[in-house]
Amino acid sequence: MYLLIKIISSAVIIGVVTELARRFPIYGGIVAALPLISILSIIWLTIQGxxxxxxxxxxxxxxxxxxxxxxxxxxxxxxxxQSLHLVLAISLGIIAWGVFLIIQKFIMESFIS
Structure with missing residues (x-):
């Protein structure tokens, strides 16, 4: 039951944010940047014990x-x-994300040890 509620609530949030972004791109971006998923996850983790x-x-x-x-x-x-194709732009972003996480991990490990 929880799984179905989580799926539906996530879909509703994504739908609302994309509709807002379609009409008002900057406001849609601001709402998308809100920690909605993090807060929902914290709530669901707590509810699930x-x-x-x-x-x-x-x-x-x-x-x-x-x-x-x-x-x-x-x-x-x-x-x-720079007018790169969306798929390429997202791919580059994901690669940058992964590289940054690896660099961040090494930096954190050097501070811990």
Whole structure:
């Protein structure tokens, strides 16, 4: 039952955001940048009985992924501004995201050890 509710609520959010973005691109982008999925995930994890420790680890993971996501979006924005095809722009963004995560991991490991 929870799975069905999660799927429907996610679909509704995506539908609303894309409709908003179609009519008002900047506002759609701002709403898309809201941490809706993170907050919903935290709520669902809690409702499903996950421990506070696991929810905290999830939240830390979201924070750790944020810089790489910002880099990915910047690369996609720049590529599209240079008139690259959407698929290529997204591919470059995903590659930049992965490379940044790897670099970030090595930096974090060097601070920890």
């Amino acid at each position: 996950e421990s506070t420790q696991n929810v905290n680890k999830f939240t830390l993971g979201v924070l750790a992924g944020f810089p790489a996501t910002a880099i990915m979006l910047f690369v996609i924005y720049t590529a599209l501004k």
